[in-house]
Amino acid sequence: MKTLEYEYDEQSTAADNRSTKKATTSFPGEIIEEILSRLPAKSILRFRSVSKPWLSLISTPSFTKLHFTRATAAHRTALFISAYNFSTGKRHFLSAPHDGGPVTHLMTLDHPCFASIAAQHLNGLVCFTYHTWSSHAHAFLVNPSTHKSFKLPSPGSSMFYLFGFDESRNEHKILSIRKLFKPLAIEIMILSMTNYSWRKIDTEPPAFSWDGYHTKDGVCVNSVVYLMLESYDILAFDFRTEKFSLINTPQDVLARADAVKNNPYIIKINGCLGVCCHDFVDDINEMYIWILQNYENRIWIKETITFPEPWRGSGFDFSMDSINTDEIIISSSKFSKNVMTIPVYNRKSRCFRSLHFTPGHQFPLSRTLMFDKIGCYVESMLPL
Incomplete structure (x- = not known):
């Protein structure tokens, strides 16, 4: 032995x-x-x-x-936090314990077009992308547990990237979608984290306008990566078969979106695809989640979250992420006296609790700082 x-x-x-x-x-x-x-x-x-x-x-x-x-079974999760400083033009990435406490500064990026990003969390890794003025997307891969980051090799002028995991091959992959003009076409490429090289695939995407995709983050569930379109349909790409499909959101989502002029978005919740939609009406203060519990038959289950205080002036953002099977974290820009407060909703008890984070001297809070991406990840030692 x-x-x-x-x-x-x-x-x-x-x-x-x-x-x-x-x-x-x-x-x-x-x-x-x-x-x-x-x-x-x-x-x-x-x-x-x-x-x-x-x-x-x-x-x-x-x-x-x-x-x-072991970390997944023990729910050993943490939070990945993104903050943009309007006065300096810098974006900061932080990690924090899932139950509150001091944050750890991971990295700072300085880019004039860095005011808006998309972040996708999967198996302890975070893939975040940003667009330049020419609409070209750039992507980084970060492991918050090891404090390591890696800039993905660019396949060209990609419109966006989708981060996923192919369970059949046990490897992380990234989907790149490019719009070509001469000739006019859509180019689909896949990067495997096994060799970090791009491979073009020959597949026929669904017929819709590629200019009309939603800027919210994509999610991966069971080897399938999803993206919300501007029509509120959901684009799905299966890494196992390397084929696209289109999923219609429930009619209730479309009616509510038209009524309150908001933007539904997708999340991963309890191992399923979910669609979130909220109301701006002060006397309602509700958010709705439709969960796709039966993928084959397209069966959606609706849940309602009632907030304890009005949306307006609460400091709540409208992005959510699932900490575990029971709890959902809600992004917030609410902070005072160098303490940031983040609400967490328990789906079983239907109650809220608050997490408190203290940046301290390493990363002091500022009124010019906006926390716009807060997601959870399971600790991972996966190298980049």
Whole structure:
């Protein structure tokens, strides 16, 4: 059985012997792996420097997969927060514990067209994109747990990217959609994180205007990535079959969208595709979620969230993300005295609770700062 060793210093208790002697203890590698796989990512990052055998173990794909599986089962989640400073023109990315506390600064990007982004969270990774004035999309991949980031190689003037996971091949992939003008056509390409190279695919997209896609984030559910269109239909692309399809949203969503002039958007909730829609009317203060519980038969289930205070002046944004099967986090720009408050809704109890985050001296809050993307992720040691 393979063993892993660690060393420690043992002070001699003999009165006449003040020297330090080293003792070496060995444990089976399987036991070390079991222990480490149950620890938070922050601890594992420190333990990589214990010894070369530990570093080798932690760096293996099998350990990365085991750790993520354990983190998912234990609901060991955290929050990925994006903030834009209008006075400096810089965008900041932060991570924070899912139950509140101090935030950790991950990275800062400086770009004049960085006021609006799309962020997609999947298996502990975050893929965020931004558009330049020429409407070209640029994408970064971030692992908030390891504090690592990677700029994706550009396939050209992409309109947007969709981040997904192919369960049949056990690999993350990114879909690029480009609009070509000479000749007029749509080019579909896929990047695999196995080799980080783009591959053009020959597939026929649904017939609709590619100029009319929604700017909200895409989501991936069961190897299928979804994007809300301007018509409020949902574009679906299956990474397993590499085929497109179109899903109609419930008629109730369309009627409500036309009535209150808002924009429904999609989220992933409890392993299912969901569509959110809200009312601006102060005396209603409700948000509605339609959950696609039966994909084959297109069966949607509606839920209603009632807020304890009016939307106007509350500091609530209209974007949501699912922390786990029961709770939904709601973006908020509400902060005072250097403390940011974020509401969390429990679908079982139908009650709200508040999370409080303290940026501190590392990242002080400012009135020119806007928090526009708050999503959850499961801790992952996946390398980029």
